[in-house]
Every structure is written in C-alpha cells, then in structure tokens.
Amino acid sequence: MLIETDAIVCGLRAHGEHGAVVRLMTPRDGLQAAYVRGARGRRMRPVLLAGNVVQARLRARTEGQLAQAEVELVHSRALLMSEPLPAAAIEWATVLAATALPEAQPYPRLHAALDGLLSAIEAAPSASGWGAALVRYELLLLAELGFGLDLDSCALSGSQEDLVAVSPRSGRAVNRAEAQPYGDRLLPLPGFVRAGGVGSWRDILDGLRLSGHFLTRDLLTDRAAPILEARSRLVDRIGRASGLGDNPVAERGGGA
Incomplete structure (x- = not known):
C-alpha cells in the first residue's frame, strides 16, 4: 500500500518511546491510521497538532498492516x-x-x-x-x-x-x-x-x-x-x- 495525499490531523496516540499512531482524514482514502517515528519529539509535535494540514506519505506491505507515515506540515493552526x-x-x-x-x-x-x-x-x-x-x-x-x-x-x-x-x-x-x-x-x-x-x-x-x-x-x-x-x-x-x-x-x- 502506498498513499500520498494531503490530510487533516485528527488524533494522536503515543506508541513506543518516541513515536505515535496518528489518525489522518484524507480526501480520497478516508480516515487513515499510521505510525510516525519521532511524533512526540520537538520537531514533530507542532506538526501533528489536531486540525493541522499535512502532506503525508503512507506505506505498508499489506492492507492489514499498520502503515508507516512520513509527514510534512502544509498549514498550521497552532495559534x-x-x-x-x-x-x-x-x-x-x-x-x-x-x-x-x-x-x-x-x-x-x-x-x-x-x-x-x-x-x-x-x-x-x-x-x-x-x-x-x-x-x-x-x-x-x-x-x-x-x-x-x-x-x-x-x-x-x-x-x-x-x-x-x-x-x-x-x-x-x-x-x-x-x-x-x-x-x-x-x-x-x-x-x-x-x-x-x-x-x-x-x-x-x-x-x-x-x-x-x-x-x-x-x-x-x-x-x-x-x-x-x-x-x-x-x-x-x-x-x-x-x-x-x-x-x-x-x-x-x-x-x-
């Protein structure tokens, strides 16, 4: 599975020592859950705030596997x-x-x-x-x-x-x-x-x-x-x- 899309950050749940499972609302593929490495680190925390728009690249070997995601900030609503x-x-x-x-x-x-x-x-x-x-x-x-x-x-x-x-x-x-x-x-x-x-x-x-x-x-x-x-x-x-x-x-x- 490979999905590249803009998405709205809708939720984040801690997973492991530094990562998190992020839920992203996408235009064509609905709600997608994916693991983001370093999601709770200083660089990624402000990117993964609820309501932010991100560019996401989600990859998984099979449909049943939790996807891994790389995300970049497109629009912040942090203020x-x-x-x-x-x-x-x-x-x-x-x-x-x-x-x-x-x-x-x-x-x-x-x-x-x-x-x-x-x-x-x-x-x-x-x-x-x-x-x-x-x-x-x-x-x-x-x-x-x-x-x-x-x-x-x-x-x-x-x-x-x-x-x-x-x-x-x-x-x-x-x-x-x-x-x-x-x-x-x-x-x-x-x-x-x-x-x-x-x-x-x-x-x-x-x-x-x-x-x-x-x-x-x-x-x-x-x-x-x-x-x-x-x-x-x-x-x-x-x-x-x-x-x-x-x-x-x-x-x-x-x-x-």
Whole structure:
C-alpha cells in the first residue's frame, strides 16, 4: 500500500518511546491510521497538532498492516490552540472524525466539510461565524454513517412548508401547525439547517441540541461515549459566548 495525499490531523496516540499512531482524514482514502517515528519529539509535535494540514506519505506491505507515515506540515493552526473556544471546536471536530469513522472508507464530503469548518474557525474565531458550519458537519457525519434525519417534509402532514421542529424519536421534521400540541417535547429545527447560511446565537444553540441528541442516541455509545465530554466543554463555551446562559442546550425527551 502506498498513499500520498494531503490530510487533516485528527488524533494522536503515543506508541513506543518516541513515536505515535496518528489518525489522518484524507480526501480520497478516508480516515487513515499510521505510525510516525519521532511524533512526540520537538520537531514533530507542532506538526501533528489536531486540525493541522499535512502532506503525508503512507506505506505498508499489506492492507492489514499498520502503515508507516512520513509527514510534512502544509498549514498550521497552532495559534488557535491558545484561544479556548476555537481550540475546543477544533478538538471536538477532529476527535469526532477520529472516533466515529471507520478506517480506510472514503468520505469525500465529510473531508470537505471538516476542512471548511476548520477554515471557518480560523477566519472567524467567534462561534457566531462558524457555529452553523459545526452543526451541519455533525448532521452530515450522522447521515454519512446511516443515521441521517428526514427533513424534507412534515412527518404528520407531509407538508414541505414551515418546518420548524424535529421528532426526537423518528428524526423526521414537523411543521409549525403540527408541532404546536407537542410544545417543547420536539427538537427545534433552525432555518440554516435546510436553507444554508449562518444563524443567530439561538439558532446555533438550537442546532447543537438537535445534532447532539442524535449523536448521543445513535452514534456515540458505549466506548465512544467518553468523547462527548469534549463536546460538552465546547457547548458550554459557546453558551457563555452567546450570553444565553451556561447550559443553554438542555436535552428534552418525548415528541412525535
């Protein structure tokens, strides 16, 4: 096996005295794990920070063997690691990919979404500039892994107009008229999820509650559940930045 590609660093686990197993998100070959010699040394530590873009050369004698990798820095996001909110966002976005995705399966749309999200965090450190992109990234990851939501029409009436909520049970959209009897038992559906663009602080927090519900229920279970602590830290920081409270993304049950 020989792969030469740009990649996003998504995770690093110590292996041996000085090396590490690095997880890299690639455009065409999906998530790739590889051993990097000297990964924890002075020269390589700043190269292998989560969120950095590297040029990687991965080699293995067989498909089942852990690849050996040589990496060179293409673009560093190290400066963002000194800012609590951008650092928390990069940590979460990359650890989610490293934990949830199966290795060596191509997800070009997810790579593009992760790259776009990291670029947005870099361009606008305030979550008001990239919060909507984070929600769309999480929802896309759910969809790519078979847990996508059905947001095209109302689960109860079939209408495609005025969709404002999502059933926490079925993952289907509900329009305003049909949602009224259920009160706050439904999850809010911010307009940017379907229409694109950015959202208000409240829209972003509502979107995070939506995606977080299904990530927790359907994907990040058992051994993957501990990484939700990174998401909780991020959501708490976004809540404080928004001025809407320390815990504005409370989960709710019930619904259609």
